[in-house]
Amino acid sequence: MTSPPTDAELLAAHVAGDPHAFGELFGRHRDRLWAVALRTMGNPEDAADGLQDAMVAAFRRAGSFRGDSAVTTWLHRVVVNACLDRLRAAKVRAADPLPDDLDQRRPAAGGPAAGASAQPADPADVVVGHERRDRVLAALARLPDEQRAALVLVDMEGYPVAEAARILGCAEGTVKSRCSRGRSRLAQHLADLLTEPGNPAGPPPVPSREPSALPTEPRRHGPEEVGG
Amino acid sequence: MTGHDGTGHDEQELVRRLLAASRAEEPLPPDVAARLDDALAALVAERTVSAGASVTPLSRRRRRVVSWAVAAAAAVVVGGVAVGQLVSNSGEGDAGSTAADSAAGPSVLASDDAGAGGLPEAAPDPDAQEDREDGGGLVAGDPQPDRSGGATTDPWARASRVATATAERDLAALVATADPGVVAGLAAQGCLPREVRPDDTVVAVLLDGRPATALLRPAGPRGQRVLVRACDDERPTLRLRLAP
Known part of the structure; x- marks a missing residue:
């Protein structure tokens, strides 16, 4: 074989x-x-x-x-x-005329992530954490692109900082800085969510992955690898 | 420990947990998967077409000055074939793939460190051609068209004219007389639309005087869909459904 x-x-x-x-x-x-x-x-x-x-x-x-x-x-x-x-x-192109098919497009007001809060494909997501997720995504959309990209890779997709740095083509320290600044800004936008009872016991950070094992072999990362 | 803006570690950790809970879990939607499959089929077709071009090993560095236009013209040497044939026809070899990339490639960076985003339908990049030559690769050879292959260096030399105002009538006439033998030329000119599918008939047209490509979908009971894309447009310029 x-x-x-x-x-x-x-x-x-x-x-x-x-x-x-x-x-x-x-x-x-x-x-x-x-x-x-x-x-x-x-x-x-x-x-x-x-x-x-x-x-x-x-x-x-x-x-x-x-x-x-x-x-x-x-x-x-x-x-x-x-x-x-x-x-x-x-x-x-922001100042360009609106496209003819605007009415056929999903709402995009409020930044690039606004449309992501539209209907998720998985019905389970509609039931579980729908509102909170929409809030998080809307807040994420308000971040500068580079901060958002770093947070998507590190905090959402679980890449180690070193791997995210290679993906983004910047230094590890830059990734850590972008993540930290991005989280701080998100904390301001999501202050009410952060103070909700039970939040500290919420879902753990996603596991990061060894570069050589991507994407099938997850590995939990230590706090020092996550950045910030 | 505090974040860069003075945020506490606990707060950073809470935000991290919120983000982790909001990661995208959905698989690639079927419609997007189908679209990517179509685009990939077009890429493979494009490369396979140019793989048939005659190529000549680059023996001397002075050849680096070869212009993009010359290289593109050489890739037109192949005979015209329908897209479906191209997709089913497996790759023809290493040398061909280099010529294909040279002919159809948009901006291509030389290093995996420079993995910039896609410019799928951008104008051909002479630097990309030179990058390949630096690597001791192959470039498209004699730019003289091989008439025995039945192709022409200019896909629009005998192109039908389509006017936006009369597009439906013009395209209906086009369907009846479509000559699909221009795929190679369109690929070489970077005007093979990403929307092309293996069973499409591809025709070069002049849309209001602009070089363009018409994709004739297979006719169905509800008619025949036609997409026309001017070469300098990123998206189809016209979408029509011709009555059966």
Whole structure:
């Protein structure tokens, strides 16, 4: 029995011309990449655009991957950067005329995450923590893009700070600083939630993952790894 | 311990817990998955088309000065084939993939450290071409079109004209006379829309005088969907459903 190809092997096969390799590689990670895109962009439509941009970019620039990091790190980095590019472009276009299909789009007022508070796909989410989650996402949308991206990776997706730094292309200290500042701003926006009884016993931080084991082998991180 | 803004550790921890509880748990929605699958099929088709172009090993560095236009023209050497054939036709080799990327690639950074976001439909980037050549790779060779392949260097040389005001009539006529042998040229020009699907017929048209691509979806009982995208538009410029 042969073991399935590794991510690196699939990427190499894609670069070598295998027409199916990239699809298999991307398919392995796309749910997790989607989660990052969704929380970074804040609404499904823009997240889909960002993820597609990233997929196209990764497909075409696979040959530039040098293996200095895990393939998943590289993929996440492409996704995050594609999303941030779109957010920046959206700000540049902010003064443009409204699109003709505005009425068909989900509400976007209040920042990039406003649409994410629209209907979740999982009905269970509607019942459990719907209101609190919407509040958190709306507050997250008010953060600067870089702070939001750092918090999505570290606090929501559970990446160690070092891994998030590689994904974001900055120093670990920068990630810690962005996370800390972002949490502080969120604390101001969510002050009432923080003082609700029982909050300290709420859900624990998501487990981080070893870079080499992404995305299937979670590992709990110590406080010093989380940043802030 | 306090945060950068003087926030206490407990408060930071509480916010962290709120964020953790708000992470996206939903899998990729089916409609987005289908869209990505379509886009991936188009990418594979694009690369496979250009993989058929004749390529020449780059032996001398002076060839770095080759212009994007020359490289793009060379990728048009392949014969025209329908998209469906391209998707089912597996990759044709390493050299071809390099030519394909050169022909169709938007801005491509040279390092995985520079994994910037996608510019999927951007204009071809001469620097990307040079990056590949730096790596001792292959570039598209003789720019002279191979007439035996039946392709043309200009996908719009004999393109049908479509006017927005009369688009439905113009496109109906186009369906009847569609010549799908322009996929390679459109890919080389960076004008193969991401919306293309394996069973589409792809036709070069001039939309109000602008180079554009029409994607003719397979005809169904409710008619035939047609998307027209001008090459310099990011999204389809026209979407029509032709009556059956």
